[in-house]
Amino acid sequence: MSTQTIGxxxxxxxxxxxxxxxxxxxxxxxxxxxxxxxxxxxIVSVMAPGxxxxxxxxxxxxxxxxxxxVPLHKFRxxxxxxxxxxxxxxxxxxxxxxxxxMPELADAPSSSEMVLAHIPGARLAKSLNHIGYHxxxxxxxxxxxxxxxxxxxxxxxxxxxxxxxxxxxxxxxDAVDAGPLRNGTAFEPDTPIxxxxxxxxxxxxxxxxxLAGRGELVTAD
Numbered sequence: 001m002s003t004q005t006i007g008x009x010x011x012x013x014x015x016x017x018x019x020x021x022x023x024x025x026x027x028x029x030x031x032x033x034x035x036x037x038x039x040x041x042x043i044v045s046v047m048a049p050g051x052x053x054x055x056x057x058x059x060x061x062x063x064x065x066x067x068x069x070v071p072l073h074k075f076r077x078x079x080x081x082x083x084x085x086x087x088x089x090x091x092x093x094x095x096x097x098x099x100x101x102m103p104e105l106a107d108a109p110s111s112s113e114m115v116l117a118h119i120p121g122a123r124l125a126k127s128l129n130h131i132g133y134h135x136x137x138x139x140x141x142x143x144x145x146x147x148x149x150x151x152x153x154x155x156x157x158x159x160x161x162x163x164x165x166x167x168x169x170x171x172x173x174d175a176v177d178a179g180p181l182r183n184g185t186a187f188e189p190d191t192p193i194x195x196x197x198x199x200x201x202x203x204x205x206x207x208x209x210x211l212a213g214r215g216e217l218v219t220a221d
Contacts (some may be wrong), residue, residue: 009067066122072102193207
């Protein structure tokens with residue numbers, strides 16, 4: 001199964017940054033903000049020429065892969081029905097100054113699992129949260145490049161894993177399978193992976209170190 005249409009929920013710096021790289025990779029890109037797509041037409045035309053501003057409903061319905069790029073506290077506004085059965089990529093992070101107090105996060109094993117609890121029918125993966133939106137363009141390299149940066153992908157869904165790994169590769173990065181969704185804690189803010197930049201072998205070593213530290217091994221099973 002090959003992804004052809006990317007639907008991005010969020011028209012900010014991250015969403016439009018992902019959109020630009022996806023367009024370069026040959027994807028059809030739909031971007032939705034909150035409400036009427038006419039409100040973001042100008043932003044999209046300037047920040048991601050070639051992408052199409054649409055409603056959230058259209059982005060979810062037509063996308064092979066839906067990218068979540070809204071501030072994390074807005075996960076509560078995501079439509080569980082619209083994302084039911086969809087392949088979804090969570091790029092969001094928790095920042096206290098932006099998101100405020102989030103009691104749900106304190107009770108969740110990871111931020112992505114908190115999001116999944118709100119959209120339980122989604123087939124959720126986590127990635128692209130541990131790279132700056134500007135670095136998506138600056139650090140992208142052709143496959144096989146000696147200085148190609150690696151990015152991690154975690155998910156509990158095998159088909160979503162394949163789509164997300166392919167997406168990361170096509171954006172210009174070596175995709176590293178980080179195993180189950182819970183392993184996304186290895187690349188949340190304040191971790192070495194989040195704050196650093198790694199080639200694939202070093203990234204794999206950091207994943208192992210993080211999970212060994214909590215008494216677990218990285219597995220894709």
